[in-house]
Every structure is written in structure tokens, then in C-alpha cells.
Amino acid sequence: MLSTVRELKALGTDANGRPFASLLVVKKLAAKTASNGNTFFSLELGDRHGSFSCTIFGDSPVFEVFKAAGEGAVIRVEGKIEFYQGRLSPRLAKALALSEDELGAPGLIENLVEIAPENADELWTEFNAFIDAITHIELRATVRAVFDEIGATFKWSPAAIAMHHAYRHGLLEHTVHMARACRALLPLYPEVHGDLAMAGILLHDTGKAIEYEGTLATKRSRRGILQGHVVLGYQLARKAGMKAKLSAELLERLEHIILSHQGEPEWGAAVYAATPEAVFASMIDNLDAKMGMVQRALRQAAGDGEFSERLPGLSSPLLTRPPTA
Amino acid sequence: MLSTVRELKALGTDANGRPFASLLVVKKLAAKTASNGNTFFSLELGDRHGSFSCTIFGDSPVFEVFKAAGEGAVIRVEGKIEFYQGRLSPRLAKALALSEDELGAPGLIENLVEIAPENADELWTEFNAFIDAITHIELRATVRAVFDEIGATFKWSPAAIAMHHAYRHGLLEHTVHMARACRALLPLYPEVHGDLAMAGILLHDTGKAIEYEGTLATKRSRRGILQGHVVLGYQLARKAGMKAKLSAELLERLEHIILSHQGEPEWGAAVYAATPEAVFASMIDNLDAKMGMVQRALRQAAGDGEFSERLPGLSSPLLTRPPTA
Amino acid sequence: MLSTVRELKALGTDANGRPFASLLVVKKLAAKTASNGNTFFSLELGDRHGSFSCTIFGDSPVFEVFKAAGEGAVIRVEGKIEFYQGRLSPRLAKALALSEDELGAPGLIENLVEIAPENADELWTEFNAFIDAITHIELRATVRAVFDEIGATFKWSPAAIAMHHAYRHGLLEHTVHMARACRALLPLYPEVHGDLAMAGILLHDTGKAIEYEGTLATKRSRRGILQGHVVLGYQLARKAGMKAKLSAELLERLEHIILSHQGEPEWGAAVYAATPEAVFASMIDNLDAKMGMVQRALRQAAGDGEFSERLPGLSSPLLTRPPTA
């Protein structure tokens, strides 16, 4: 029986010395050198619901396993529970890194990292249907070309590191939700060019598939730090649009949606939205980002208290109980 | 033949001395005292497309007409065109204030002040249908009670003095557009209580019917300055909800939508949105406010240049031409 | 002999195993479920000068006592001192919750929570004298009606959770101090309507008696989060003013003092102060809030260093020694 980190922590001091086994992600791994010249590792290991720190010396039986695996690897560990004053600090006796194939086992990843609540494959199917529904041939081809290039990464990326939709498949989920809102609202705003707005929404955050890296432990990539997802997404669209022979006029407007979707320069927009489609896409992005925070807080509420913790993105706690009357 | 202010200004200096007749609103009227003790008026007269200043002394044949009419009145004037260095400065010989009945003549008001492009009566019918579609009896009764009290004023109020939907019927138009968006988006956000969100949207800006005053020249009222539309709207809803015997739970949530809809305290929110319905209503308000600025800029563009003037609410000029390809 | 938390912490590791007894408030109590399905409690216990964390499992002899008592209860505990690396982590063997009557014992509460340095009953007597000194009959009746409703809570509320006058009776103390300053300054500003300003000052923060809750552990209430103390105080005054048949003119000005006293919208004001009385009350609030921070820092200084810690409300440490020459 594998124990989750939450279960291990719940055991408490009285379980000291009891054997356990768990499946854990290597969230952080820092190699350090002791004064005797030997290397040791400072690790953070965790799963979907928590994490703990531990130190592995060179003479440990599991040292080589962690050395070979590195950050982001999934490890099956065995050992004995140890608590010092309430902090979990187990001694590890065995460790085995899972292969790529083993990672595909059903339900496995779901226990290790937070994942979008909707089924990723169904979201992906729906996403592709939104692409196919674009009637303008070159616009559709442009969108298609971008996802031919980065679709696989896009499918599992989070939409953020710490804010809305900050979990596996979160980027796909957020984009599909925006596409649904776009389709629902287009009849109300006839001045908006539907194909252009939809193409812009499907592409607006594609730069994040490059900006964030690490399948099980997300951080900003080198390109993310040096260029930012707005410029990276613009470049993806530009390349694809030229390949798809999209007219210069439409390509410029499509790029503009990506360059302006963050709303304000201080939030990362290269320019202010200056076309109906760019204003429209930017506002839908804002709406679904906030509603995504609401949805996640409701999922995590699990009936404890009346209010969630303060949500930084809303500047407030959220009332998580539905009205009774 | 009545001339508009735009037409008069277009005539230019060469028309000096030519007779004219126009229908004009008294936009500002300030009574001043000359050193001889006599009163004279400094006026701003205008219609939908422009305005000019003029001074009326006590011995003018039109003095008594303006004295009786006051700010916001509609006057039929006759006189002679005069230009000083390009500025229109006509001499008025006759003036006649229109009665309430005459103001009802078809097309008349439309020439004097900017008006929502959609028909106000049709908007009002649609608005009432949104009320009727609320299934929760006490919520519907609460909304109905508010509009029994301030509906007539609400119907012609602008949604702002200088920003989005800042024209006659603009408040009604903006609220109907938000209700349409709410109805379109509710299926996508099942965590939102539909009746509560719709009631909140229909009521969110009702305080503006008190904050703004003047049918043909809008300014903030005394209550608007001393309490603000957020508190005024909250008070309207509270009174109506108690009359309709709405449960304390739902009334508190409804009031919260109104108190938080401005988003940030610095924009006037009493508190941050802390329920799913309040977040939802606030984001729809934001979306339609921005799209309203887009729609107005497109209407006013009339094919002149490629871009509009810089729109303060968008921090940018707007590209007003649709894509050609 | 009961030990304070400060005393227990001062004992240090060498006291491990020594028996002790203390009177403590349950500052936080979170029920959690272990992997074996049993519930355990994560507690924060403390008194006026400090707190510590501990975990109570279901088989502990004190488990049922904490379960019945809940957050904010006062418990007499006995046990043995334990330190892990400098952190106090005692083992509790006995626990007994105090009754409401026992909480009234002289000096008891003062050791458990921070309390205004001035005597609460004397402050309350002075406060009521300020009400009685209002000469305008309906204004006085309005103020009286509010405190008939929320006076008992008002008397012990803190004026804030973390800033100025953030302690038991702090709201009463701050309001009395403002009333004293108002009385002292009124002769200097004859344009200020004395009764109106005094009534506004006595009522300006009454919403906090609803916004904060918990007698021994303060947090924001549901109504505080959903409406905020500004609107809650406005509503209290409105109800009382209508009951007292205060003229619409004076009620509007009184409400305006409450709605505007926070100064800037970003600090919570519904509108900017727009009457002489509202400007006056807002500035006195500001003055006494800052001086309250000074007074508290001086009380806590106790002759240690020359400067206090950095005070967030002053953006600076405070020089706590009086001048010597």
C-alpha cells in the first residue's frame, strides 16, 4: 500500500519507526558539498497534497537513484517514518525511479500533481473542434500550424505558476473555457470578427507552453525569462501565419491580439488593445481567469469553513457555500 | 429649415450676417452681474454635434426666455450668423422654449443629445423580460420593486458622464447588454447561481439613476456626491428586498454584488467581490463597458481616418476599419 | 502557581520534564483526519504575551475538553514542559474550560489578551457623557439608538485587527480619544457644526462592532467580508436616524461622515469627504489613529532599546525614549 504525503503527516509522532512506501515527485534537488569534499543532496519530495524536505548523503543506499533521476522525476520510495516535533522527516532505505511507460499508468499522475478537473483528452478534442470551426481558411491553417508545433506541450502546460489555472492541463482548460465564452458572446457583439477573435483566443497564451517547463515541477524556462510568453506567442503566430500565407492585414491583427491580451503594460502587454477583437479577447481572458480562481477555490473548499483562505487574485476570501434559500 | 451647430460652424466667416434658425439645448447658464448692477447671462448652447458660447444682456429680446427656461431647456432660436476669427458667435433675435409635449416629437431629442443606438422602448421591453425570467419569486419581486421606484429615471439615464455608454438610455442599454451576456455565459459557469447573478446585474448600477441628474445636461447630484452610486444602489436593493421578503441570506448576497461590482476600492467598490456571482457580475460589467467604448468609437468613426482619437478608457486609439481580407 | 507563556519559553531546554500549569486561550483549532480515520486537533494556545502550537490526538485525556470548547475558549491546562530545539512543545495531561462566570474574575482577561490601558468602565461613562452633551435632540437620539443596539459589542471591540488600537476596548478608547480631540478643536473651527461633527465621530466606526468578531480571538465576520464596516456603520446610522426622526438633511450629512471617514477610496471610503464636518472628522480619525500607534509602542517599549521595531503604520521605528534635556 502506497501512502500519500497527507497520510504520512497525519500519522504523527506516535508512528515513528513504522515502515512506509510512497510514490513521490522530486520537486527540488540541490547538490551540495560537505567539508569532507563529499557531495550530498538537499531534496524536496512531494505529491499532489504536500511535500517534505530531506537530506541524502553519499553513503545512502538511495543516493545514486536520486543522482540519476534529477528534478521532476517520479520515485517509488520505502523507508521508516520519523518525526521531529511534528515535522515529517523519514529515513529512506529504497528508491526506484519510474520509467516513462510506468508514468502513463492510469491515475498515477493525478495523485502526484494537481490536474484540471475536466478530462484532458475530451478538452483536447473540443479544442480541435474549435480550430476546425474557423471558416477562414488561412486563419484556420495558421492556428493549426502553431499547434502542430507546440500542441503536445500545450496540452499539459499549466496556465500559470501560482495564479489561475495553475495546474496540469490548466492552459488547455483555460483556453477551451475562453473559446466557449467567445462562441457564446459573439452573437452579442457583431462588430467583432468571429474567426479572428477565435483564432486570437486559441493562440493568445501559446507562448506559455515555452515559458513554463518541467512536467511535474513547473518553473520559468530560459526563453521565458529572456523573452516572456507574450513575445514567444507572437513569434509562434508570426511564423505560422507566414507559412499559412495569411494576409498581412489579418496576421497583423492576429499578432496584435496576442501582444495586447494582458491588458496593461505593467501586466505584460506589449501594447494596449486597439482593435475590437483584441479588446474582446482581453476581456474574456480576464473573466475566465477570475472565474477559474473561483472554481478552484470551490473545488478545494471541501466543506470545511464558510470562506476560503484569502485568494491573492481576488484580494479576498471567497464565500464557498452556495446560498441556502 | 433648422440648422445644426455643425452646419453653422461649417459655414465660416463668409456667412456673416446671414439669417439662421436652430433648435438648441441650454447646456450651461450662469447669471452674472455687470458693474452697473444689471444681470446678464453667459450661455453655452448646443445640440448633439457641438456647442458655442454667447452672452445675453438684460436688454436683449431673448433675455426673459432664457431666464424662465434655465439649464437643460430646449430653445428654438433665430438670429444672424457672426464669426470672430473662426469661432461661431451668432446674434440671437428670437427665442422660444419648447414645451414638454413638443419635446416628444419624433426625432427631436435624437438631434439634441446623443442617444443609445438601439430603440429605447424595445430595450425596455427586453429589460422587463429579463426581470420576468427570474424564477426565484422573491428575487424577482425585489428587482421589480426597485424598478417600480426608479424605472422611469433609469430608462433615460446615461451609464456615465464621460466614459462608456455616456449618453441618453446608455444605462438601460449597458444593463441589457450585460443581461444578454449573463444569459449567454451562465451555462458555462454552473457554479454561478443564475437568478442571483441576473438580479445583481439588473440592479448593479441603479444608484446611477440617482447619482446623475438632468435630462439634457448630465451632472452629479447632491446625493451622488455625498453617497455615491454604489451605496445608493445598495440602499435601493435593501429596501426592495425587505419589502419583497427576500431571505436575509440572498439579500446579503444581492447587496454584495452591488457593493463589489466596481472591482477595486480605488474604482469605488465598497468591498472586493467574494462570491461566485459577484465575481461573475463584476467581470461582465468590465467586459461590456470596454466593448461599449469600442461600439461608440466605431459609430462615431464614419469612415474618416484609420484610427479613432485616443480613447481614455482604452488608453489607445482604436483601429476603426474592419479587416479587408 | 500559573505560568505565562513568556515564563514557560524563558525556562528553556533544561526545564524539560518539569510540571507546569497555565491559563490559555484557544487561538486556533483545526480538526484534521489521520490516515487511520481518527480525528486530531492542531492547536494554537496562548495568552497576552505569546503562543505555541501543539497537536492533540483522539486518545489524549484532554481531547474532549478542546472539542467541546472550540476557538476563543479559555482553558486551564496542566502538563510537562518539553522543548525541541528551543521551541516550546509541552505535553498536556489535564485541561479544564473556564465558565463565563470564571472569565469575569478580576485581572483574568487582562492576562489573556491585550486590553486598552484606560479603564473600560470609565471610558464607557465618558463616552455616554459625550452622547448626552449633544444638544440637538434628534441627533442625540440617533446616536443613542445606535448604541442601544450595538453598545455592548462596541464596548469590547478592538479598533482594528492589526494596526492602531488593535486590542480589547480599543474601539471604545479610540472613539473617546477622538471625541476629546473634537471637543478641544471645535472652538478653533467655527465653520464646523459641533453636534453634527460629534455625532459623526461617535458613530463613524460602529460598523467595526459587526465587522470584527470573537471576544478572545478577533477575525472578520461574514458581514464584514461581504459589506465592510463603512457600509455596516452607515446602515446602523440610517436605521437609527429614521427611528429618531432626524431631518433628511442632517441624516444625509451624518451618513456622509461615516461613508467618507476613511479618507481615500483605496482605504475604503465610499466617497470623498465633501462637508466641513466630514473633512474634520476624517482628519481627527487620522490624527488619533497615528497617535494611538505611538502610545502603544511607548507602552510596549519597557525601556529595552532606544527605538521600537519598525511600525508598519508609521513606516518607521519609533524613538521611545523621552528627551533627556
Added chain:
Amino acid sequence: MLSTVRELKALGTDANGRPFASLLVVKKLAAKTASNGNTFFSLELGDRHGSFSCTIFGDSPVFEVFKAAGEGAVIRVEGKIEFYQGRLSPRLAKALALSEDELGAPGLIENLVEIAPENADELWTEFNAFIDAITHIELRATVRAVFDEIGATFKWSPAAIAMHHAYRHGLLEHTVHMARACRALLPLYPEVHGDLAMAGILLHDTGKAIEYEGTLATKRSRRGILQGHVVLGYQLARKAGMKAKLSAELLERLEHIILSHQGEPEWGAAVYAATPEAVFASMIDNLDAKMGMVQRALRQAAGDGEFSERLPGLSSPLLTRPPTA
């Protein structure tokens, strides 16, 4: 009979050609060179209630008078009224600069520039009584030494160019008002060292006597631009304190009141207030500055409308009518 600018403007176009005489301040005088090489002046002339622009060529009979007088001079002019499209643009035929003696005529200056409503000599007497009431000998001597140096200038300086107490004697008036408030509040805040706080208040703005220059047309001086009134006032106090042999301890605290009285660095404070006296003085400054704006708006209201214009310092119009009930 001398006409004020308000009276001249009230005459209007029909008075064209009528002779007039006025007493006016030269508010701005810019010498310019025409293409023929001759110099001409672009002037702004005005009195307490208004101003107008005019151009004086080298062949004008009044050219030499203005050339000799310069900015800030007071000139008796005669000429003929001329209006172009409502703007006063008189032709000047005679001009005579008043001597220093003539400027002392009773009531003369009061018509040319705005002046504190309280009598300046009485304010000055009261001000000196505040100095005399300081019981600490060296503190009193320090304050006295500063006003021995800059008292004459201080007496007529405005407290600001465009905000509160921005008129002749305004600095004296504002400081006396603060001293009165200080005396009234000291009994309520016993932790404040009374002599130190009073000395700090009397000195806090003395740098403005150097920062602003020009008796009838105020602008920032070279020293004001290069050092600012906070540092200039600190330097005045430092020099005087050393001369008066004030202890280093008290001098440092006195300087600190001046350096910190602006409250926030972005408003000009060199440091944040970090002593009880500095916090106290800074808050009284803030209170009286705002109340000074209120008092000035009430004086200027003169029964016209219900509200003043928007006051930038209050971010709001002010309700200028007293309550009726």
C-alpha cells in the same frame, strides 16, 4: 473711480470705447523681439479677482513705465475698453507705477491680491505670544532666533502656491492655526513634549519664506528649486539652535520634526516621523491644511451654488451651505 477686473469684464462688448481706470498688478511680463528688431511686451495684468493679457509695443506711451516697473509692480492705468468676442483686451493710454509708500495705503493691497481673512498684525501678535509661552529657555531662544532672521518675510508669505492657505499672510495664518490646535490637543496626548512640539510647529514651514518669492506674484525661488523648503527650514533651525546653545538631543529632535513634517517621502519628507512630537506635528499640519481649504472654499462660495467647484486638495466639490435643520 477705479474699476476692478471683474467689473470691466462684466461690462461686455457694448462698453467698447468707454474710458476706464484701474489699479493692477503686473503678474507676468515677457520681453519679446519683433522681426523689425524692436522689443515689445507680452503682459498679464490683474487684481484680486481676475486678470487679462495685453501686448505693449515700443511706441506705446506706457511702454517705458512697464519696462521700469517689472513683474510684481502695481500700476495705475487708464485707457479705453475693448472686447474681442467676449475677451477683455483694453487699449492703455496712461500708466503710473505706485511707490512703496503708496502701496501701504489702507485696503489697497487687499484689492490686488488675496489676503488671509484674519488681521495680519493680530496674527503676528498671537504668534509671538506662542513663542513667549515656550518655557524651555533654549527652545524658545532657538525659535526666536529663526524669526529674528526671517520673520518679516514669514509674516506675508503664502503657505503654498496653489493649494491650502495660498495667499498673502497664509503661512502666518496656517502656523497660528496649528499652534492653537497644538495647545488645545496637548492635554490629550501627555506623551508629547509640549515645548518641543510647539517649537517644531512654529518652525516647520519656515523654509517656505525662502522657497517662495515675490510679494504680489508668487513663484519658487532658486533656493526653493535647488534645496526645497524642508531642507531650508532644517538649516534655519540648525543655525538658530546652535546659536541658542540648544542641547544636541533637543536640536536633533527639533530638526527631525521639520525634516519629517510632510508625512511621506513622495510629498517631500526627508524621513518618516519617528518621535511622538514629529507624528503629532505632522498630523496637525495635515488637519489644518485640509480645514484651511474648507475655510477658503466657504469664503469664496458667496451663496452661489450648493457646491463649490471640485477642490483638488479634497478630490471633491465641497457642500458650502450649512445644514438648515
Added chain:
Amino acid sequence: MLSTVRELKALGTDANGRPFASLLVVKKLAAKTASNGNTFFSLELGDRHGSFSCTIFGDSPVFEVFKAAGEGAVIRVEGKIEFYQGRLSPRLAKALALSEDELGAPGLIENLVEIAPENADELWTEFNAFIDAITHIELRATVRAVFDEIGATFKWSPAAIAMHHAYRHGLLEHTVHMARACRALLPLYPEVHGDLAMAGILLHDTGKAIEYEGTLATKRSRRGILQGHVVLGYQLARKAGMKAKLSAELLERLEHIILSHQGEPEWGAAVYAATPEAVFASMIDNLDAKMGMVQRALRQAAGDGEFSERLPGLSSPLLTRPPTA
């Protein structure tokens, strides 16, 4: 003899009716329709030192000339001087647009628009020497390729519309000044890669050659509004770098200098500077931008007053006289 606008304005009313001739730029031209259906032009005409407005009707002898010429054209006009109340409002009798060849006449442009004080051809020679001095072959080829594409436009562009170096050749001047500072400072900061920093500086503002358009009347282009100069410059460098086969590593760092040179996102940076070269280039940009404002204010000072007008970019007037001792 041609008169400048400054000379015409200096003549004043007494010159009414006198004939004149001038060389003027069409700064703005708006076509409007009179009520009789005829088109007329509202023009702003000016030269380096000033401008004036005038209206040209369809029956004017110069109407067709302006119609054909459009905004930014240079016109030789003849007519009669007219003043209305100090405002120049001449009547134009003849107009002749200059050809491209005629615009090349020595000294002509210099009188029509503000121009960098240093000789443009010498600046351009120096600029190219900076390119040639880059030792890294692909970096040099990349820079060269960009200026092969946009060099001609770059050479005459202003560096801004309203702030530093906002005049013809200002972009070239500012970039050369930065290159000189770069060369002078590189020995002091050995951690900076010299060729990379110099290439980044030469390219950092090239997007402005696209963002600004109009040789004699500058405004933001469509691409400037929709993409901004940061992204436009990044795209120029990217295209050139790929053509020059610059390594991916260096191209990314070069692009990063351009993307981050504005310093803060709210000033337009796509990302914060994250390499030594990007920090270095950004700070040199800042230094020379401010010093450029100083230099321009000193040039324009011309010995009038001690201080310049307030310079928005420095938030202060500048002391324009050199120290005397």
C-alpha cells in the same frame, strides 16, 4: 524675403494688411464638409518656431494646391497679414508646393523642423564606424543587415514624439551618443560582452524607425500602435540575425537587450533586463535620454531666464546658467 512664423507673430496687429511670404509645413490638414455640401480645409501651418491655424474654402485660389499636397508637404505661401486679437490669421493668396529636389536645398529643412544640432552626415559616418568596430563577424553582419533595411529612415527619425531627442535625426544622435558612452564605459565593466552590448545599443531603438512616420510631421504609425517599437525592433533584429547566421545563443541575448531596454514593463519593456549586457544598455539609454533633455533645454535657453520651463522628463525646471565661479 521669407518671414518665419516667429517673425510674423512678432509683427502684431499694426501690420494688418501688409504682404508677406513664408515657407511652411502642412502640420495638419482636415477636410470638412460645409452644409452646402462643399469641402473646405482646416489647416495648421508652421515652421520650426511656431504654427498657426487657418481655413481654406473651395473657392480659394490655393485650395487645389493644399488638396494635392497633403499633410507633411512644404508650401511656399504669399498673402496678407491679418490679426484677430493677437492671433495670427493671414489670408493666403498664392501657394506652391516644393518638390523633393527643392526640399534638399541647404538650410531649408533646418528652418522648418527642429534638427539635431550635430551634422547628420557626420553622425551617420560615426555610426557606421561603430558598426565596423564590432569584431564578432555575425554580430556585425546582423547589425549591418538591419541598417541595410531601415537605415535611410533611421537616419532622419526622431527618438521620440514629445520627450528626449524629439527632433529630426534625434534617433541617430541619441544612438551615437549611447555608443560613445558604451565605448567609454566598457573598460570599467569587464563582465559586459563588448560586441554584444554595442550591437544591442545600435539596434535597441530601431523599431522607432517604423513606429514613427512622417518626415515633417511625426505621428505613430499603424504598426507602431498595433505592435510598438520594442516588438518591431525585436523582429528586425531576429530577421537580420537569422540571415547573418548569428548563433541562437547570441541572437537570443541580442533580442533580449531590445526587449528589455525600456527598463520597466509599465514603460514598455517586454521583460526585465536579465543579462549583464541588457542591464548595461538599459542604464546607458536612461542616462543619455536624460542628458539629451538637459542638452536641448540648454540650447533653447538662449540666455533668457535663470531656469528653463519645467521639463516633464526631469519633473523640474533646469538651471540653465553655468556656474560663475
Added chain:
Amino acid sequence: MLSTVRELKALGTDANGRPFASLLVVKKLAAKTASNGNTFFSLELGDRHGSFSCTIFGDSPVFEVFKAAGEGAVIRVEGKIEFYQGRLSPRLAKALALSEDELGAPGLIENLVEIAPENADELWTEFNAFIDAITHIELRATVRAVFDEIGATFKWSPAAIAMHHAYRHGLLEHTVHMARACRALLPLYPEVHGDLAMAGILLHDTGKAIEYEGTLATKRSRRGILQGHVVLGYQLARKAGMKAKLSAELLERLEHIILSHQGEPEWGAAVYAATPEAVFASMIDNLDAKMGMVQRALRQAAGDGEFSERLPGLSSPLLTRPPTA
């Protein structure tokens, strides 16, 4: 053999009980009283690379040593290693405070606190050469007089507590770097008075030699909190300039450089830079401060990762690897 804190921490739990000896600074020392009335110390001990906490009771053999030594002392300690759950918590058996002479031993201080990488004596020689190179006699004498007064302290002060050049000799290093940049840039900006700019740069931060105190543990002094380094530096320059008989004109400009060098009031500037020299000095300060952060991050990088931690002063991590191609 002495162990560094980094070495001790690297040993880990397995070294428990092993003897060690170290040379450590007393970074913080707080005396506390146990409930038995005895005093004990809570200490933070550390060296250049780390620190740990420990508690010393009155009966410890090392109690008197720490009591006599106080904060900032350097102590040679011996004891046994102890770890609790990864935190170093050694037991001290012997302690010996080093004398002033012993502190002078080569390499000793360098191991205890972070020190400028360049040799302090060489920096000081170069610094004095910059003073000697000032050709204007009184300016040079002014600068010299300031360093006669505070040179010894200036030489070892850090330039900041937590930002750029925040280490021993950092103030000297930063000032020398600015002087080098000043000398390199002066030929490019001929409008800048070289001697004045250089004198201003050498003096601009001298107030920090008073604002920061403690040779081995830096904190803000009383004068730093009450006056701030800008005013303290201004006062140093003023006193020295008057002693050196510097002309009032140059002294005012020199003081202005100091008063304005922080750039914006919210960053501590008393006024905005308003002379060419002040703008120049302020921008060089900014440039070298940022480059100093870059240099320090590169020194600390030591080949670990590609990027540094996020640097608060740059709002970004820094790419610490040089380009490879």
C-alpha cells in the same frame, strides 16, 4: 583547524557529538530573563557564509564572554556539533573574544563578513587620486575636508544594508566606480562642469557613513533614522564648503547634487535634479548601482545554475553564464 558555518552545516546529523572550533561574529545578542529571574542570551552567530541561533544560559562557561563582548564582537568558539532535524545547534564549551589587534590579522575579516572584491587600500589610493585631480582649489578643499572628518568610517562602510554594494568597503568601491565612470563620460557631455560633477559624486553618499553603523553587523543609526543619509551628507558638505571658503554659488550646486542624487522623492531625494551636474551624477549612480548588483550576482554564481536567484533590485533572475559563441 577552524570550520566555517558552511562547513559545519554540510556535516549533517551524522557528525553529532564531533568537536569543532570556529571564528564567529555575534550578529545579534538579546538578553532575556527567565521566570527564575536569571538572565540568558539568545544569540545569532555567523561568518561570511551563514549563521545559526543558539541560547546561552547564565550557568554556561561561555556566558560571561558573550556578556562582555556584545553585538559585533568576533569570538573564537569550541564545542560539539549538534543537529536537530537538519538545523545546526552546537553546544559551546569555550569562547574567547578577539582583540582589536587580532582582528587585523590578514584574511581574518574577509572570512567573517562579505568584503568588496577589490583591495580596499588600492581603492582608497585611487579615491584620493580622484580628489587630487579636482583642479578647482576650493572644490578640492571641500571634498578633502569632508574626508578628513569621516574618511576612516567611509572607507569600510557598506553602500547599503540589503541592496547594491551591501558589504564592507562597498561604499568606497561604489564611489570609486562612479568616479571612474564620471571621468570616462565627461568628454562626451561638455555641458557638465567636470570638477563640480566629480566633487558631487565623491560626496554624494557620505551621509551613509553616518547612517549605517556597526563594523561587523550593519544597522541604521539614530541619526540615520532621524535625518537620513541625504540630509546628513548635505550637512557634511555644507560645513566643509564653508570651511574651505567655496563660493556660495558652487556650494549651492554641490549641495544640490547631494540633495537630488536619489532621483525621485519617493526614493529619498529632497528635490529633483535641476542642474546638468545633478542629472549626470544621479544617472551614473543609478548605472553603477545596477551594475554592482550584476557583479555581485556573478561573483556569487560560482557555476551552479544558469540563472541566479531573483534579484530584487533587478526584478529578475540574472543569466550568470557568459555567452558561449
